[in-house]
Amino acid sequence: MSGTVTAPLVGAIEAAWKAIQAQHADVPEVVVTLGSGTQKQGMKLGHFAPDRWARGEDRVHELFVGGEGLARGGAGVLGTLLHEAAHGAAQTRGIKDTSRQGRFHNAKFKAIGEEFGLTLDHDQSIGWSVTNVPAPTAARYAVEVAALDAALVAYRLAEPTGAGRKSNNNGVSAQCECGRKIRVSRSVLDAGPIICGVCEAPFEAEEE
Known part of the structure; x- marks a missing residue:
């Protein structure tokens, strides 16, 4: 601009x-x-x-x-x-x-x-x-x-995000607040919170 x-x-x-x-x-x-x-x-x-x-x-x-x-x-x-x-x-x-x-x-x-x-x-x-x-x-x-x-005479155009990619059969990567990572199946992650024993925060799925 x-x-x-x-x-x-x-x-x-x-x-x-x-x-x-x-x-x-x-x-x-x-x-x-x-x-x-x-x-x-x-x-x-x-x-x-x-x-x-x-x-x-x-x-x-x-x-x-x-x-x-x-x-x-x-x-x-x-x-x-x-x-x-x-x-x-x-x-x-x-x-x-x-x-x-x-x-x-x-x-x-x-x-x-x-x-x-x-x-x-x-x-x-x-x-x-x-x-x-x-x-x-x-x-x-x-x-x-x-x-x-x-x-506000101009605004930024949205970028393509790569939507529509095939799912990953190897599960999803999840991270807690202290940075530890795990890989679990989507169904296990969606079943309920998985709590980190260090920071006591739930593991959340990362975008891949």
């Missing part, structure tokens, strides 16, 4: 983040990055990554925004920013709000997300992660939504 597209877009995202910080003092500073959100397991709209950037002796968190999700417009992007800001607040508060390598959003995340004005629906695979912005929240950030809409 050219500077005339990128600079206003990043500026609008940063301004919206500052507006969220004004409402919630424990939302931390971030470095905004844009890129592809296409993944084998689904589209990544955003991600909060702690301590990814160095500024002298300090560490700064990263706010990633998936370019494909920009097609949803200002209100949709606001939902992503509020979602990631809730993760940022959890980091500040020392609250573990996810498991399964950050994919599964637990009830603690739901509570913070609702505190930030979101409504969150439950998904069996990712927990309380399905994010919606109700009308009162959109109205609270109306200036920021309008600025995002004005800046």
Whole structure:
């Protein structure tokens, strides 16, 4: 993207983040990055990554925004920013709000997300992660939504993900939070949680 597209877009995202910080003092500073959100397991709209950037002796968190999700417009992007800001607040508060390598959003995340004005629906695979912005929240950030809409003049096209590959008869690889891996049949993994004896987290299937 050219500077005339990128600079206003990043500026609008940063301004919206500052507006969220004004409402919630424990939302931390971030470095905004844009890129592809296409993944084998689904589209990544955003991600909060702690301590990814160095500024002298300090560490700064990263706010990633998936370019494909920009097609949803200002209100949709606001939902992503509020979602990631809730993760940022959890980091500040020392609250573990996810498991399964950050994919599964637990009830603690739901509570913070609702505190930030979101409504969150439950998904069996990712927990309380399905994010919606109700009308009162959109109205609270109306200036920021309008600025995002004005800046969203382009979005990233989704990439092919290789869907339709034949299944692997050798089972699936699963990983826990501490990084240990096992290989089991899909039917065994789907029958119920397999708990790691080290980190006490369930093994989750990896995309292959």
